[in-house]
Each structure stands twice: as structure tokens, then as C-alpha cells.
Amino acid sequence: xxxxxxxTDGGAHDGDLEELRAxxxxxxxxxxxxxxxxxxxxxPAIIRSALEQPSQIRLDVAVLGEAGSGKSALVNxxxxxxxxxxxxxxxxxxxxxxxxxxxxxxxxxxxxxWDLPGVGVTEEDVGRLDLSRYDFFLLTASERYxxxxxxxxxxxxxxxxxFFFVRTKVDVDAQPGPEPSPVEEIRSSCVDALxxxxxxxxxxxxxxxxxxxxxxxxxLRAALESxxxxxxxxxxxxxxxxxxxxxxxxxxxALMKDVWGKTLKSCLYCAEKPGPDVATxxxxxxxxxxxxxxxxxxxxxxxxxxxxxPAGLLQAEIRSPWVKxxxxxxxxxxxxxxxxxxxRMWSLLPYWGRGxxxxxxxxxxxxxxxxxxxxxxxxxxAERMLHRAYAKE
Numbered sequence: 001x002x003x004x005x006x007x008t009d010g011g012a013h014d015g016d017l018e019e020l021r022a023x024x025x026x027x028x029x030x031x032x033x034x035x036x037x038x039x040x041x042x043x044p045a046i047i048r049s050a051l052e053q054p055s056q057i058r059l060d061v062a063v064l065g066e067a068g069s070g071k072s073a074l075v076n077x078x079x080x081x082x083x084x085x086x087x088x089x090x091x092x093x094x095x096x097x098x099x100x101x102x103x104x105x106x107x108x109x110x111x112x113x114w115d116l117p118g119v120g121v122t123e124e125d126v127g128r129l130d131l132s133r134y135d136f137f138l139l140t141a142s143e144r145y146x147x148x149x150x151x152x153x154x155x156x157x158x159x160x161x162x163f164f165f166v167r168t169k170v171d172v173d174a175q176p177g178p179e180p181s182p183v184e185e186i187r188s189s190c191v192d193a194l195x196x197x198x199x200x201x202x203x204x205x206x207x208x209x210x211x212x213x214x215x216x217x218x219x220l221r222a223a224l225e226s227x228x229x230x231x232x233x234x235x236x237x238x239x240x241x242x243x244x245x246x247x248x249x250x251x252x253x254a255l256m257k258d259v260w261g262k263t264l265k266s267c268l269y270c271a272e273k274p275g276p277d278v279a280t281x282x283x284x285x286x287x288x289x290x291x292x293x294x295x296x297x298x299x300x301x302x303x304x305x306x307x308x309x310p311a312g313l314l315q316a317e318i319r320s321p322w323v324k325x326x327x328x329x330x331x332x333x334x335x336x337x338x339x340x341x342x343x344r345m346w347s348l349l350p351y352w353g354r355g356x357x358x359x360x361x362x363x364x365x366x367x368x369x370x371x372x373x374x375x376x377x378x379x380x381x382a383e384r385m386l387h388r389a390y391a392k393e
Contacts, residue, residue: 024135027239030058032246041299044306057232058110065140066148067118070168073209075115078221079106089115108228135235137163145193153197164203165190170215171208244386252379255289263368279328286374287325293382295323307389317385320377335367
């Protein structure tokens with residue numbers, strides 16, 4: 001088997017991983033596919049490259065709010081597309097967005113604005129949202145901050161995500177007249193309401209999709225463009241632990257498929273008399289597991305270099321005694337059956353017992369147990385070591 005384990009993944013996540021609630025599955029799959037063709041020791045270098053070149057990372061920004069809050073018009077305004085033009089999100093006085101639709105940003109590679117259907121005002125409506133699909137949010141409101149926005153803001157924060165609050169159609173409330181402009185009053189009201197909902201430093205933008213160069217629409221457009229690299233890195237960093245777990249377990253599963261064949265081959269080869277060759281072969285197989293899972297010294301050095309963590313710190317997470325090539329004699333003891341009592345007794349009888357000296361036999365069950373136990377222990381070590389490599393100190 002080569003250093004890389006080839007193949008594709010069906011998209012299901014291995015294990016019950018709490019991190020999935022705060023991470024876009026699309027982001028996990030993106031990172032997973034980028035790393036799947038390399039050995040586990042090569043994964044950190046691939047991740048580092050992605051973090052250093054965020055233009056290659058996808059960022060999914062959901063535009064979220066009640067029906068009629070101007071979400072589709074905002075998507076068009078941010079993309080510089082006029083309503084009714086080719087490629088524009090459909091708009092209207094009634095709800096026009098029936099399903100979530102992605103629109104590529106014209107100037108930021110990999111940034112997609114998702115026009116979502118309008119959200120109802122009840123807790124059940126908000127609870128049905130799958131916020132894990134998106135990396136960032138534009139929470140919209142066309143009127144004063146209400147319970148609907150409050151529920152959405154709290155739901156986004158509870159999912160471990162961040163958002164900009166966008167007060168749309170502000171031109172309706174800021175008509176010129178004898179009174180001072182209420183724009184800053186609107187802004188202050190939104191900030192106060194968001195802070196009461198636990199948003200520490202809310203970023204509020206007051207926009208008009210009709211007057212695209214007025215109010216905060218240029219500032220919102222600039223904020224998305226300037227913050228995109230950091231948002232991409234943040235989304236990718238959240239996906240790393242889950243993707244690492246999937247990569248380790250996928251590699252382990254690929255190795256496990258060969259265990260039964262290697263077990264059967266060893267037992268058939270030594271059906272008559274076990275010799276040192278079979279133990280040496282099994283010891284080499286276990287060592288190959290260690291290399292594939294990135295636990296040998298060379299692999300640890302690669303991981304340490306890519307993540308900036310000391311190799312000794314990573315080595316401390318490796319607990320299985322199987323990681324270093326086991327002694328073939330010890331392996332032989334673990335996989336051989338004891339000589340039956342009757343055979344030993346016959347060997348003691350003169351003449352009749354001549355040549356009947358008992359010979360140890362390789363145990364199919366013991367051989368399989370040794371290989372599966374070694375692989376299971378090293379799988380846990382590999383996952384723990386890689387998570388340590390990316391742990392925040």
C-alpha cells in the first residue's frame with residue numbers, strides 16, 4: 001500500500017462529532033477532499049497551504065431574514081446586478097425566494113452569497129434552520145429590530161457563527177425633511193438591541209438597495225471584501241478537527257480491509273510449522289500501519305514542521321507500544337497456540353512417542369486480534385496526535 005489512500009467518501013461523517021454543529025459540512029468536505037489523496041503526514045502541509053492562500057477556500061455567506069426584508073435585493077446590490085438583469089436574484093413585493101440559491105461574488109473568488117427563503121417568526125421556524133451549512137451570515141431587517149431578529153441572532157450565536165446586521169430599506173425611514181436624519185438613531189437602536197441579545201460588538205450596516213452608493217452599502221461591500229480572507233481562514237480552522245478525524249478513520253478503515261487477508265495468508269503459510277518468517281512479516285505489517293497513520297519519526301517531523309509544534313509534544317500523544325516495530329519473537333508468542341497436552345504426553349513415551357513432539361501452531365484468531373488491536377490503538381494515537389498539532393495553546 002502506498003503512502004496515500006485513494007478513493008472517495010460518501011459524505012457521511014465518522015462518529016458522533018459535536019463539532020459538526022458549528023462547522024459547515026461543505027467546508028469539511030472541501031478540506032477532506034483536498035487532503036484525501038495524500039498520506040496523513042502530508043495533511044498538515046496541505047492545510048497550511050490552504051490557510052496561507054485563502055483565495056482557494058470557499059466562503060458561504062447566507063442572507064437571512066423574514067420574508068419581505070429585502071434579502072434578494074441586497075444580494076443583487078452587493079453583486080452590482082440590477083433587478084431583472086441576467087443572473088439576478090428574483091425580487092418582488094411578495095416572497096419570491098422558494099429555495100436557497102447561491103450567487104457568486106463578482107470580485108472575491110470563492111465567496112458565495114446565499115439568498116435564503118424568508119424565515120417565520122416562531123421558535124419552530126428558527127429551529128428548522130440548518131445554520132451549519134453556512135460560514136457567515138448577513139442578518140437582515142427592513143423595520144425596527146423585533147423578536148424575529150432576536151431569535152435569529154441568538155440562533156446564529158448559539159451555532160458558533162458570526163454575522164453582520166443589515167438594516168435594509170433605510171431610505172424609507174430616512175426621508176429628508178425638517179427633522180434631523182434618524183439614521184444614527186436607527187443605528188444606535190439596532191446596536192443596543194443586539195447587545196441585549198448577547199452580541200458583544202455588533203457590526204450594523206444601514207443600507208438601501210435602491211440607492212446603492214448611499215448610506216452603508218459601499219461600506220458593507222468593502223467589509224465583505226476585506227474580511228473575506230479572515231472569514232475563510234476562520235471557517236477552515238473550525239473544520240480542521242472534524243476533517244482530521246474523518247481522514248484518520250478513513251485511512252484506518254482502508255487498512256482494516258487488508259487485515260483479514262493478511263491474517264489468513266499468514267496462517268496458511270505456516271499451517272505446518274510456524275517459523276520466524278511469519279512473525280517478521282507481521283511485525284513489518286504493523287510497522288506499515290504506523291507509517292500510513294503518520295506515527296513514525298519521519299512523519300512526526302513533517303507534522304511538526306507544518307504546524308510549528310515541537311515533535312516531542314506530538315510524540316507524547318502516542319501511547320501504543322505497537323508504533324515502533326515490534327520484536328518478531330514477541331509477536332510469535334502472541335499468535336501461537338500452546339502445544340496440546342496430549343501431544344506433549346505422546347512425545348514423552350519411548351518408541352511410540354518418537355517424532356510426535358508437539359509443535360506450536362499459529363492461531364487464526366490470535367493473529368487477527370493482534371493486527372486489529374495494533375491498528376485500533378494506533379488509529380486513536382494518530383487522531384489524538386493530529387488534534388494536538390492544531391490545538392490552541
